[in-house]
Amino acid sequence: MVLPRMSRGRNMAKVKPKADLLQGTLDLLILRVLQRGELHGYAIAARIAATSDELLRVEEGSLYPALYRLEEQGWIEAEWGASENNRRAKYYRLTAAGRKQLRAEIASWERLQEAITRVLQTA
Amino acid sequence: MKDSPFENGTAREFSGEIEEELSFHVELRIRELMQAGWTAEAAEEEARRRFGDLRRIEAECREIRRRIDARRADSPVFKSLTWILIGAGIALHFFGSVDQLRLVGNSLIIIGALWRTLIYLRVAVIRAPTEPGLWGNLTIERKRQLAGYDGKGRTPVERLFDDEV
Numbered sequence: 349m350v351l352p353r354m355s356r357g358r359n360m361a362k363v364k365p366k367a368d369l370l371q372g373t374l375d376l377l378i379l380r381v382l383q384r385g386e387l388h389g390y391a392i393a394a395r396i397a398a399t400s401d402e403l404l405r406v407e408e409g410s411l412y413p414a415l416y417r418l419e420e421q422g423w424i425e426a427e428w429g430a431s432e433n434n435r436r437a438k439y440y441r442l443t444a445a446g447r448k449q450l451r452a453e454i455a456s457w458e459r460l461q462e463a464i465t466r467v468l469q470t471a
Numbered sequence: 472m473k474d475s476p477f478e479n480g481t482a483r484e485f486s487g488e489i490e491e492e493l494s495f496h497v498e499l500r501i502r503e504l505m506q507a508g509w510t511a512e513a514a515e516e517e518a519r520r521r522f523g524d525l526r527r528i529e530a531e532c533r534e535i536r537r538r539i540d541a542r543r544a545d546s547p548v549f550k551s552l553t554w555i556l557i558g559a560g561i562a563l564h565f566f567g568s569v570d571q572l573r574l575v576g577n578s579l580i581i582i583g584a585l586w587r588t589l590i591y592l593r594v595a596v597i598r599a600p601t602e603p604g605l606w607g608n609l610t611i612e613r614k615r616q617l618a619g620y621d622g623k624g625r626t627p628v629e630r631l632f633d634d635e636v
Binding site: 388389390393407408409412413416417419420428431435436437438 | 488489493496499531532535538539542
Protein backbone atom coordinates (compact mmCIF):
# COMPACT_ATOMS: atom_id res chain seq x y z
CA MET A 349 0.00 0.00 0.00
CA VAL A 350 1.27 3.47 -0.74
CA LEU A 351 0.49 6.90 0.53
CA PRO A 352 0.63 9.74 -1.97
CA ARG A 353 2.98 12.44 -0.85
CA MET A 354 1.99 15.62 -2.64
CA SER A 355 4.58 18.29 -3.11
CA ARG A 356 3.96 21.57 -1.40
CA GLY A 357 4.02 24.90 -3.15
CA ARG A 358 2.63 26.56 -6.21
CA ASN A 359 4.18 24.18 -8.72
CA MET A 360 2.42 21.19 -7.27
CA ALA A 361 0.71 20.30 -10.52
CA LYS A 362 4.00 20.20 -12.40
CA VAL A 363 5.69 17.84 -10.00
CA LYS A 364 4.99 14.13 -10.28
CA PRO A 365 3.53 12.99 -6.98
CA LYS A 366 5.71 10.47 -5.23
CA ALA A 367 4.70 7.91 -2.71
CA ASP A 368 6.22 6.73 0.53
CA LEU A 369 5.95 3.06 1.22
CA LEU A 370 3.77 1.99 4.06
CA GLN A 371 5.27 -0.40 6.53
CA GLY A 372 4.84 -3.98 5.41
CA THR A 373 4.70 -3.28 1.70
CA LEU A 374 8.47 -2.93 1.45
CA ASP A 375 8.94 -6.63 2.21
CA LEU A 376 6.47 -7.54 -0.50
CA LEU A 377 8.19 -5.32 -3.07
CA ILE A 378 11.65 -6.61 -2.20
CA LEU A 379 10.51 -10.23 -2.52
CA ARG A 380 8.80 -9.50 -5.81
CA VAL A 381 11.83 -7.73 -7.28
CA LEU A 382 14.11 -10.57 -6.22
CA GLN A 383 11.84 -13.09 -7.91
CA ARG A 384 13.46 -12.09 -11.20
CA GLY A 385 16.98 -12.77 -10.01
CA GLU A 386 19.63 -11.80 -7.49
CA LEU A 387 20.37 -8.13 -6.88
CA HIS A 388 22.35 -5.98 -4.45
CA GLY A 389 20.62 -3.46 -2.20
CA TYR A 390 21.10 -0.43 -4.42
CA ALA A 391 19.80 -2.31 -7.46
CA ILE A 392 16.73 -3.44 -5.49
CA ALA A 393 15.89 0.18 -4.66
CA ALA A 394 16.58 1.25 -8.23
CA ARG A 395 14.45 -1.57 -9.67
CA ILE A 396 11.48 -0.67 -7.45
CA ALA A 397 11.77 2.97 -8.44
CA ALA A 398 12.14 2.21 -12.14
CA THR A 399 9.35 -0.37 -12.26
CA SER A 400 6.94 2.03 -10.56
CA ASP A 401 7.90 4.79 -12.98
CA GLU A 402 9.66 6.59 -10.10
CA LEU A 403 6.38 6.77 -8.15
CA LEU A 404 7.61 4.58 -5.33
CA ARG A 405 10.76 5.52 -3.55
CA VAL A 406 12.30 3.13 -1.06
CA GLU A 407 13.64 4.91 1.97
CA GLU A 408 17.26 3.86 1.82
CA GLY A 409 17.56 3.87 5.58
CA SER A 410 14.83 1.27 5.90
CA LEU A 411 15.93 -0.90 2.99
CA TYR A 412 18.86 -2.63 4.67
CA PRO A 413 17.18 -3.45 7.99
CA ALA A 414 14.34 -4.88 5.89
CA LEU A 415 16.75 -7.00 3.87
CA TYR A 416 18.38 -8.30 7.04
CA ARG A 417 15.01 -9.09 8.56
CA LEU A 418 13.99 -11.00 5.43
CA GLU A 419 17.25 -12.92 5.61
CA GLU A 420 16.59 -13.67 9.26
CA GLN A 421 13.18 -15.06 8.33
CA GLY A 422 14.89 -17.28 5.76
CA TRP A 423 12.98 -15.73 2.86
CA ILE A 424 16.09 -14.42 1.14
CA GLU A 425 19.75 -15.36 1.29
CA ALA A 426 22.82 -13.25 0.68
CA GLU A 427 26.18 -13.85 -0.88
CA TRP A 428 29.10 -11.57 -1.61
CA GLY A 429 30.04 -11.21 -5.25
CA ALA A 430 31.58 -8.80 -7.70
CA SER A 431 29.50 -5.88 -8.91
CA GLU A 432 29.42 -4.38 -12.41
CA ASN A 433 32.32 -2.12 -11.49
CA ASN A 434 34.28 -4.96 -9.88
CA ARG A 435 33.54 -3.85 -6.33
CA ARG A 436 32.58 -6.39 -3.73
CA ALA A 437 28.82 -6.27 -3.31
CA LYS A 438 26.33 -8.31 -1.35
CA TYR A 439 23.75 -9.97 -3.57
CA TYR A 440 20.38 -11.12 -2.30
CA ARG A 441 18.24 -13.86 -3.79
CA LEU A 442 14.92 -15.44 -3.01
CA THR A 443 14.81 -18.80 -1.23
CA ALA A 444 12.14 -21.46 -1.69
CA ALA A 445 10.54 -20.26 1.55
CA GLY A 446 10.71 -16.71 0.17
CA ARG A 447 8.83 -17.70 -2.97
CA LYS A 448 6.14 -19.25 -0.83
CA GLN A 449 5.99 -16.15 1.35
CA LEU A 450 5.76 -13.94 -1.74
CA ARG A 451 2.71 -15.85 -2.96
CA ALA A 452 1.11 -15.45 0.47
CA GLU A 453 1.92 -11.73 0.62
CA ILE A 454 0.54 -11.10 -2.87
CA ALA A 455 -2.68 -12.89 -1.96
CA SER A 456 -2.91 -10.89 1.26
CA TRP A 457 -2.24 -7.65 -0.61
CA GLU A 458 -4.96 -8.41 -3.16
CA ARG A 459 -7.48 -9.07 -0.41
CA LEU A 460 -6.58 -5.80 1.31
CA GLN A 461 -6.73 -3.86 -1.93
CA GLU A 462 -10.12 -5.33 -2.71
CA ALA A 463 -11.44 -4.47 0.76
CA ILE A 464 -10.26 -0.87 0.57
CA THR A 465 -11.70 -0.45 -2.90
CA ARG A 466 -15.02 -1.75 -1.63
CA VAL A 467 -15.01 0.74 1.25
CA LEU A 468 -14.07 3.62 -1.04
CA GLN A 469 -16.83 2.80 -3.46
CA THR A 470 -19.60 2.27 -0.95
CA ALA A 471 -18.89 4.25 2.23
CA MET B 472 34.36 10.91 -5.39
CA LYS B 473 36.62 9.66 -2.66
CA ASP B 474 38.00 6.13 -2.74
CA SER B 475 36.20 3.57 -0.67
CA PRO B 476 37.72 3.05 2.76
CA PHE B 477 37.12 -0.67 2.30
CA GLU B 478 39.11 -1.31 -0.84
CA ASN B 479 42.22 -2.29 1.06
CA GLY B 480 40.58 -5.59 1.97
CA THR B 481 40.28 -4.99 5.72
CA ALA B 482 37.21 -4.89 7.96
CA ARG B 483 35.54 -7.83 6.32
CA GLU B 484 33.75 -9.32 9.25
CA PHE B 485 30.58 -8.62 11.15
CA SER B 486 29.79 -4.89 11.30
CA GLY B 487 32.67 -4.31 8.87
CA GLU B 488 30.68 -6.12 6.22
CA ILE B 489 27.58 -4.12 7.04
CA GLU B 490 29.50 -0.91 6.64
CA GLU B 491 31.01 -2.13 3.43
CA GLU B 492 27.53 -2.83 2.10
CA LEU B 493 26.16 0.55 3.17
CA SER B 494 29.22 2.29 1.81
CA PHE B 495 28.77 0.56 -1.55
CA HIS B 496 25.17 1.79 -1.74
CA VAL B 497 26.08 5.35 -0.83
CA GLU B 498 28.91 5.44 -3.36
CA LEU B 499 26.61 4.28 -6.14
CA ARG B 500 24.08 6.93 -5.15
CA ILE B 501 26.78 9.62 -5.21
CA ARG B 502 27.90 8.42 -8.64
CA GLU B 503 24.33 8.47 -9.93
CA LEU B 504 23.75 11.99 -8.66
CA MET B 505 27.01 13.21 -10.13
CA GLN B 506 26.06 11.70 -13.48
CA ALA B 507 22.82 13.66 -13.20
CA GLY B 508 24.84 16.85 -12.90
CA TRP B 509 25.29 17.30 -9.16
CA THR B 510 28.62 18.54 -7.87
CA ALA B 511 30.65 16.08 -5.81
CA GLU B 512 29.95 17.94 -2.57
CA ALA B 513 26.23 18.32 -3.22
CA ALA B 514 25.96 14.68 -4.30
CA GLU B 515 27.63 13.50 -1.10
CA GLU B 516 25.40 15.69 1.01
CA GLU B 517 22.26 14.49 -0.77
CA ALA B 518 23.30 10.84 -0.59
CA ARG B 519 23.89 11.19 3.13
CA ARG B 520 20.57 12.96 3.61
CA ARG B 521 18.70 10.24 1.72
CA PHE B 522 20.32 7.49 3.71
CA GLY B 523 19.45 9.00 7.06
CA ASP B 524 21.02 8.09 10.37
CA LEU B 525 23.90 5.80 9.44
CA ARG B 526 24.69 4.86 13.01
CA ARG B 527 21.12 3.82 13.72
CA ILE B 528 20.81 1.80 10.50
CA GLU B 529 24.15 0.12 11.01
CA ALA B 530 23.28 -0.74 14.63
CA GLU B 531 19.90 -2.13 13.58
CA CYS B 532 21.48 -4.30 10.87
CA ARG B 533 24.22 -5.43 13.25
CA GLU B 534 21.68 -6.58 15.81
CA ILE B 535 19.78 -8.62 13.23
CA ARG B 536 23.07 -10.02 11.86
CA ARG B 537 24.03 -11.08 15.38
CA ARG B 538 20.77 -12.98 15.75
CA ILE B 539 21.24 -14.68 12.35
CA ASP B 540 24.81 -15.68 13.17
CA ALA B 541 23.83 -17.00 16.59
CA ARG B 542 21.05 -19.08 15.10
CA ARG B 543 23.33 -20.50 12.40
CA ALA B 544 26.07 -21.31 14.87
CA ASP B 545 23.53 -23.03 17.08
CA SER B 546 22.05 -24.92 14.14
CA PRO B 547 20.42 -28.25 15.11
CA VAL B 548 22.09 -29.81 12.05
CA PHE B 549 25.58 -29.09 13.35
CA LYS B 550 24.65 -30.10 16.86
CA SER B 551 23.21 -33.37 15.57
CA LEU B 552 26.37 -34.04 13.56
CA THR B 553 28.51 -33.71 16.67
CA TRP B 554 26.33 -36.21 18.53
CA ILE B 555 26.41 -38.58 15.55
CA LEU B 556 30.21 -38.38 15.52
CA ILE B 557 30.42 -39.02 19.23
CA GLY B 558 27.90 -41.84 19.03
CA ALA B 559 29.72 -43.50 16.13
CA GLY B 560 32.99 -43.07 18.01
CA ILE B 561 31.62 -44.72 21.15
CA ALA B 562 30.21 -47.59 19.10
CA LEU B 563 33.55 -48.17 17.38
CA HIS B 564 35.42 -47.83 20.67
CA PHE B 565 33.42 -50.55 22.41
CA PHE B 566 32.52 -52.82 19.52
CA GLY B 567 35.48 -52.35 17.19
CA SER B 568 36.99 -55.71 16.34
CA VAL B 569 40.50 -54.42 15.79
CA ASP B 570 42.66 -51.74 17.42
CA GLN B 571 42.55 -49.56 14.31
CA LEU B 572 38.75 -49.31 14.51
CA ARG B 573 38.93 -48.44 18.20
CA LEU B 574 41.50 -45.76 17.35
CA VAL B 575 39.14 -44.33 14.74
CA GLY B 576 36.38 -44.43 17.35
CA ASN B 577 38.47 -42.50 19.86
CA SER B 578 39.31 -39.93 17.20
CA LEU B 579 35.65 -39.47 16.33
CA ILE B 580 34.78 -38.95 20.01
CA ILE B 581 37.49 -36.31 20.37
CA ILE B 582 36.54 -34.53 17.12
CA GLY B 583 32.85 -34.56 18.06
CA ALA B 584 33.52 -33.22 21.54
CA LEU B 585 35.82 -30.49 20.24
CA TRP B 586 33.34 -29.50 17.57
CA ARG B 587 30.52 -29.31 20.12
CA THR B 588 32.71 -27.16 22.37
CA LEU B 589 33.55 -24.83 19.49
CA ILE B 590 29.86 -24.42 18.67
CA TYR B 591 29.14 -23.63 22.30
CA LEU B 592 31.96 -21.07 22.48
CA ARG B 593 31.00 -19.45 19.18
CA VAL B 594 27.38 -19.05 20.25
CA ALA B 595 28.53 -17.65 23.59
CA VAL B 596 30.77 -15.08 21.88
CA ILE B 597 28.09 -14.03 19.39
CA ARG B 598 25.52 -13.70 22.16
CA ALA B 599 27.90 -11.88 24.46
CA PRO B 600 26.35 -8.71 25.85
CA THR B 601 27.26 -5.49 24.10
CA GLU B 602 26.14 -3.36 27.04
CA PRO B 603 28.82 -1.71 29.16
CA GLY B 604 30.67 -4.15 31.36
CA LEU B 605 33.99 -5.91 31.20
CA TRP B 606 33.09 -8.53 28.61
CA GLY B 607 30.76 -6.13 26.82
CA ASN B 608 33.42 -3.46 26.53
CA LEU B 609 35.91 -5.94 25.17
CA THR B 610 33.40 -7.08 22.60
CA ILE B 611 32.60 -3.54 21.55
CA GLU B 612 36.28 -2.73 21.19
CA ARG B 613 36.86 -5.83 19.11
CA LYS B 614 33.91 -5.06 16.90
CA ARG B 615 35.03 -1.47 16.51
CA GLN B 616 38.47 -2.69 15.56
CA LEU B 617 37.02 -5.08 13.01
CA ALA B 618 34.75 -2.40 11.65
CA GLY B 619 37.63 0.00 11.14
CA TYR B 620 36.46 2.73 13.51
CA ASP B 621 38.99 5.51 13.88
CA GLY B 622 40.12 7.29 17.03
CA LYS B 623 37.23 9.74 16.78
CA GLY B 624 34.72 6.91 16.85
CA ARG B 625 33.68 7.43 13.24
CA THR B 626 32.71 4.50 11.06
CA PRO B 627 34.28 4.11 7.61
CA VAL B 628 31.01 5.26 6.06
CA GLU B 629 31.10 8.43 8.09
CA ARG B 630 34.70 9.00 7.14
CA LEU B 631 33.63 8.68 3.54
CA PHE B 632 31.61 11.83 3.98
CA ASP B 633 34.07 13.66 6.11
CA ASP B 634 35.75 16.38 4.13
CA GLU B 635 38.72 16.38 6.44
CA VAL B 636 39.74 12.87 5.39
